[in-house]
Amino acid sequence: MRRQWKSCFWLSIHFASYADSVAAANPWDAYIHSPVSRYINPISAHSTVGTVTTTGPSEGQETYTLSPNSRLTFDFGVEVGGWISFSASTTNATNTSTPHLSLAFTESPSFIGPLSDDTGATTTQNHDQALNVTLPQGTTVYELPREKFRGGFRFLTLNAAQNVTVFNVTCEIGFAPKTRYLRNYPGYFWTPGDELLVRTWYAGAYTVQTNIAPQNTGRFLPQVSAGWIYNSSLGIAAPILLDGAKRDRAVWPGDLGIQGTTAFLALGADGLEAFENALETVFYYQNSSTGRFPFAGPSTGSFRSGAQSDTYHAWSLISIFNFALFVGDEAWVGTHWANITRGVEFILNGIDESGLHEQIATNDWARQGGGGYNSALNALDYHALSSIADLGRTYTNDVTVHAQAAEWAAAAETLKAEYNKILWDPQQNMYRDNQSTSLHPQDGNALALLYNLTLSPVQSSLLSVSLTRFWTPLGPVTPELPDTISPFISSIEVLAHFTALQPKRALNLTRTLWSYLLDSPLMTGSTLAEGITANGSLYYRGDAGYKKDARYTSLSHGWSTGPTAALTFKIAGLEIVGWRRWIFAPSGESLRDVKAGYQSPMGMFSVEWKSRDDVDGAFDFFAKFTTPEGTNGSIELPWKCKEVLLDGVILKSGIDIEGRRAMILQASSCT
Template sequence: MKCSMLALLPLVVAAASNPWETFIHSPASRHVKPTAIHSKSENVTVFKHSNSENVLFMPACSQVSLDFGAEVGGWISLNVNTPSTSTPQLSLAFAESPSFVRAISDDTGSIATQDYDKALNVSVSQGSTWYRVPGERFRGGFRFLTIVARSHATVANITCEIGFATETKSLRKYAGYFYTPDTDQQTLNRAWYAGAYTVQTNIAPQNTGRFLPQVKDGWAYNNTIGVAGPLLVDGAKRDRAVWPGDLGIQGTTAFLAFGNDGLFAYKNSLETLFYYQNATTGRLPFAGPATGSFRSGAQSDTYHAWSLIAMHNYAIFTGDSEWLTLHWANITRGIEFITNALDTSYGLHTQTAPNDWARQGGGGYNSALNALDYRALSSLATLAQSWSKDAAILSNAAKWATAAARLKRSYNALLWDTKTCLFRDNQTTTLAPQDGNSLALLYNLTQSSAQATALSKALTTFWTPIGPVTPELPDTISPFISSVELLAHFAANEPGRALDLTKRLWKYLLDSPLMTGSTLAEGISANGSLYYRGNAGYKHDAAYTSLSHGWSTGPTQALSFRVAGLEIVGWKRWVFRPQSGGVESVRSGFESPLGV
């Protein structure tokens, strides 16, 4: 079914009619109190004030760890009464995971000793004082706060002033929703809302990026993330920066869950990529300016294509012709960067800038890169043909479509392995990657439904009880690439397999005692630990792994677009095409500038 977008139904429903609201983790207020005491020294006395506020009587060298009940982020304030003139009197430490509740914070800088950030020292005047952490000591993501008394102190009114999604008036009032009442499918509800809240914590004010070079010891979040704010960043705790690959997943989540507020942050992220586009080559940046990768001039062929895919998605979600007209020259230069890289022999792209999501291997006719290039070429060609009547634009679109068709033929001829029913990483290896195969399946590089079915089944050879171990980054389960795989199984008309994957990986990300219980982790090791990328840049520092990472939110998109079946698929075109996978009943909706 293909229809123009129209305002179909209002989303105003009586509060009692919204059973999905019980799954929302967003706080009701921007000033949040701890919900429980996680642990404390024996000599700490807790007095409950008449307003139910905890008052902590803390002797020197005592310690209290407080639990906010869910991931939060922002600025801590508290009242301190101390007879001491010693400096400092207190220290504050932050943790996302229960595993790192301690007197020092989890890490925003990766080093092997696992104690990069240490703690924030607090010095106050003698007597009664209200204290708020300095602005640059914004802590983007944490669930637990540990207070250590260096000298005797009474501490009360402990509050986190929420610092994410600053343009959103009511954090719990989502523009979109998903709900199934099926008793055996509640993981799906939990995954949808955890994905939504993860991305909400990743909607960052413009000047709260990680300061570079990083403060040692400690942290500072006062760097400019992009050209305007708020923006979508990759993680609440870190890196707090724009990454194009992440936008390929989290941009859609932001749109589905938060409507105009999500689109505003999405747009500002794309404007940042346009601003830093190379005017000569058309190459789009590997990352936003608040990253070491940007400072070092690192480039990425795959993330260039991810940028274009994110731009296509934003255009069709908004139907914003004015925005598209403004940036069509940028988009055209970006596509020409790809077409100029396609060789004359096969029409495939030889990977020369292999920076990516941390995967190993690559090079040659890399399957992930060429699948992303195919999607950028074909989707933007179709968009141009639907959107424009300009002869030059339509001529370019025809060329892009022709290039995409040739790429697809060569991709299958050179990379498909009939024995494994998987695509190889490139033409010189037998390695079959999770990313290249998931992208090929999702973006329709298969040539028949039988091939798609075989590829979907073959991907399960990577599965464990808690998710796929990716061959291109050994000992790793990537919720980013598994989000792509999740969508790919729906594309292959295998919804049961997709929901099986959801219940393996995302249930673990929600239920593991290592996690926040409200947001989705950046990645895990094959045994489920937080030593993600231990051997690949993170220096075996589990405290560095982000536990609120927008690229891990594929289920939010999959459940709305594929299970509920409501999806915008082109320029002012949508489909209603539910794929139940065993789900009996769903209520779902979202808001677009084109309608509800």
């Protein structure tokens, strides 16, 4: 059954979207960074060092002659990844002891030079170095060996050691290997009133697209020094969703909690397939006796060393829940229900008489602190328990599953009550990191706000305000990892402010941090970085595992794409919230015109709405939205309106609405 929905879904969206793109371009197409072809040339010769002579009949067809000790850097304009090829000619007999040239790859323009970005953090900071190339005499075509796959770069530098002429430099795109037309996204977001938000949505989409990998392109361990080999298996099937384009190039459950949603919203069937293959890998490596899910995928040192994580176990369950809602496939859930049950039981076995889970395996996203009744862990556990319980109640009529769900829901409610008794600090209006510390973390508080651990709207509002204490002109500096701005945790915070009914605050944070991730001259301009320091440098985690190696920081990392989900689900407002269940709850803030849509195996979800000023400071709101047949949902407007009509009939609160095409909502005199 799963194969059937996948193939039919693929056909329905890919041929339809391609035909639509041919018929008429959309205004948001200009913001799509994906290449038009799998074989692309650089947009320019970025810079030279030494003697480089350029000849050629026209722009884009130049020939470059490099003298010994010279350097030529090409710019592809956006983050790319795959295999490089070029034509070359040599006039001297090959000196077998000295390569003709070497290749260096980098994401940031700041690191252009003779060495590649580092994909294995070491004290030498140049583990990858550059790839030596020796050419035969005469004219030849060089192709990067398949095992030398390079997952993420914008700039390619040729370092000449002998006289060499090169032309027709090409990158064969390796990411999203099953996507026929890279630019034809099934999902979209558009608001003509705020270009930055549109750019942010599409940067998130492209970031995740570059994170979808062919099977045998994982980091070889132990790593080759100097140089690199990317030919290890990433999971049990591919294409597969990884944490980053350059590195780690591995399945990480915490990342999936954000990037899996982005993959679905932007990339449709291809995104879901990659998301599913990552989850199937997590299921495959689940501990059969304890029920614990792995901390990371098999192509990581963390996996090989047996490292474990309590928080990433919970993230696995949350990602599984998200995927289940996106596909609405009862057979898929039923196939994995035993795995899901063992995963939930692992959490329940960790909850002691206090009602909370004591954190034993503290491996996480790099944060410090932790342990004890950690607030981030228990917030994740609460959401895992409550959401999987909701799934069990709704996806099937099996009374045994319903009994399980009732037990899990009760444990979640006990956890929530004790969470507030033990961890809430009324003096700070925040949750502590655990019961024995004065640290008030960004992650635990953002997760608690997002996942409804608060007990009242007043408490939610206070917590939302308190999170802004961490804000700086570049973004929140997280207390649990000093000198660090984490787009992963800040993605969670953006979503959390929407949950607290603070859309203006959520968008302020988006505009602050994501504008820097897009526009800083350190970045790729097309994808979103893993993290930065408080002053905006790329020395992310410099003293916390990355050995002050800025080249190691990934500049295309899917866990930084939370605003893509926030803009679709919260601003446009059409969100899948339960088993074949949706809600339309737009949070327009200052926006006046929004369009968004995404394709699921259940059918198309789309919405377009406008607001226009009325008399006496009020406004009118008009929306047209589509939801699939076989689903149901509700409408929640955040305003008080004189009259609300759905398809011309007065809308009564609490009504359950069956999914159907082209519903028309009109609200008048709203304040």
